[in-house]
Amino acid sequence: ILGLKEERLKTNTTLPMEELYSPPHYSVIGQQKCGTSTLWNQLIQNPVIRWAGPSKELFFWNVDLPKTTLCDNHIESYLLQVAIQREKFNRTDVLMGDWSTTYFSCLCCPLTLKMLNPKMKIIVVLRDPVQRALSRFLEQKRNERFPLHKEVKNHTFATFVDQEVDEMDACVERASAFKNQLSNSAVPVGWGGGMSLGQWMEAQCFARRNIIGWSAYDVFLENYLAHFPPGQVLVLYTNELAENPLSAIRKTESFLGAPEFNYDPNRLSMVFNSRACYHWKCAKKANEIKAVDDSEPVTNRTAPFLQAVSRLTTFFKPRMQRMFKWADEGRIADVPPAWRSTYA
Numbered sequence: 354i355l356g357l358k359e360e361r362l363k364t365n366t367t368l369p370m371e372e373l374y375s376p377p378h379y380s381v382i383g384q385q386k387c388g389t390s391t392l393w394n395q396l397i398q399n400p401v402i403r404w405a406g407p408s409k410e411l412f413f414w415n416v417d418l419p420k421t422t423l424c425d426n427h428i429e430s431y432l433l434q435v436a437i438q439r440e441k442f443n444r445t446d447v448l449m450g451d452w453s454t455t456y457f458s459c460l461c462c463p464l465t466l467k468m469l470n471p472k473m474k475i476i477v478v479l480r481d482p483v484q485r486a487l488s489r490f491l492e493q494k495r496n497e498r499f500p501l502h503k504e505v506k507n508h509t510f511a512t513f514v515d516q517e518v519d520e521m522d523a524c525v526e527r528a529s530a531f532k533n534q535l536s537n538s539a540v541p542v543g544w545g546g547g548m549s550l551g552q553w554m555e556a557q558c559f560a561r562r563n564i565i566g567w568s569a570y571d572v573f574l575e576n577y578l579a580h581f582p583p584g585q586v587l588v589l590y591t592n593e594l595a596e597n598p599l600s601a602i603r604k605t606e607s608f609l610g611a612p613e614f615n616y617d618p619n620r621l622s623m624v625f626n627s628r629a630c631y632h633w634k635c636a637k638k639a640n641e642i643k644a645v646d647d648s649e650p651v652t653n654r655t656a657p658f659l660q661a662v663s664r665l666t667t668f669f670k671p672r673m674q675r676m677f678k679w680a681d682e683g684r685i686a687d688v689p690p691a692w693r694s695t696y697a
């Protein structure tokens with residue numbers, strides 16, 4: 354885990370220690386496979402927007418496998434990571450962030466981040482949930498050394514979806530035995546903030562299934578909304594990044610209180626860490642990604658593939674409708690119009 358490396362500050366800095374070591378201002382918590390690498394590669398052109406760690410993600414409070422939440426991880430090691438970056442820039446007036454896309458689905462992370470900094474700004478990027486699940490499936494299937502490769506290597510998307518949805522349905526059914534403890538409150542509830550045992554068990558049904566379960570956005574978003582006021586949670590959508598990247602970036606700068614930067618227009622049209630090139634820093638044009646996709650048998654529109662997409666769409670429908678309600682109530686930015694018809 355990158356964040357646990359024992360490093361020390363390298364110079365005798367004159368920067369005030371309490372400012373050097375203060376916790377991050379913001380965190381981009383995910384969701385995984387929703388375009389966070391693109392957002393990162395764009396936003397870090399702005400010299401005021403900085404981040405902790407040697408590369409994009411620290412994974413300090415949660416890794417992407419079940420049973421890896423580290424909400425009581427060593428705080429001093431974490432603050433050291435942040436201080437090292439502030440020292441590198443020799444200034445304490447930059448906006449420091451933690452870009453770990455594994456925090457969104459981590460049930461104890463909202464409370465941990467709130468304890469670190471109650472004023473922390475939380476940024477979430479969300480993509481069509483079926484597309485996100487397919488994206489993660491393909492990434493794990495294609496890369497032998499990736500952590501979930503063994504889980505998917507003998508599956509097609511269709512057989513994997515059947516297995517996972519069956520298991521999640523059964524898990525939710527078991528959790529429903531504790532339904533008498535569910536609160537009917539209209540106000541979002543979170544882990545350590547009003548979540549009942551039944552809700553906690555149900556949330557784990559999704560939190561422990563990285564490929565499909567992590568697309569149950571309502572479960573994880575509710576947890577963050579329970580701990581942070583709406584003004585501290587920015588929800589962006591992948592299609593905004595695709596259709597008007599500068600507008601999504603301006604929105605983020607304004608949310609963070611960062612001055613507007615003059616971004617490189619060529620870079621703004623690039624997509625990072627796509628299925629055409631798996632690396633946080635690898636940039637491709639949209640047409641290059643499409644060309645790779647067209648030659649991919651898994652995404653060919655066979656009947657079993659289409660049935661799996663349809664089953665997942667039905668599975669996510671009630672969950673997406675909770676998101677629509679929060680958008681209607683003004684708790685989050687309005688969802689992409691296509692979502693409202695797909696998940697109506």
Ligand SMILES: Nc1ncnc2c1ncn2[C@@H]1O[C@H](COP(=O)(O)OS(=O)(=O)O)[C@@H](OP(=O)(O)O)[C@H]1O
Pocket residue numbers: 384385386387388389390391454487488489492591594595596623624625626627628629642
């Ligand atoms: N601007 C834009 N338009 C459309 N799609 C985009 C865009 N930016 C990123 N993406 C897609 O998001 C996927 C990568 O997401 P992440 O960078 O968050 O992945 S990771 O969690 O850091 O591994 C990856 O999806 P797949 O290509 O399906 O794997 C990217 O293609």
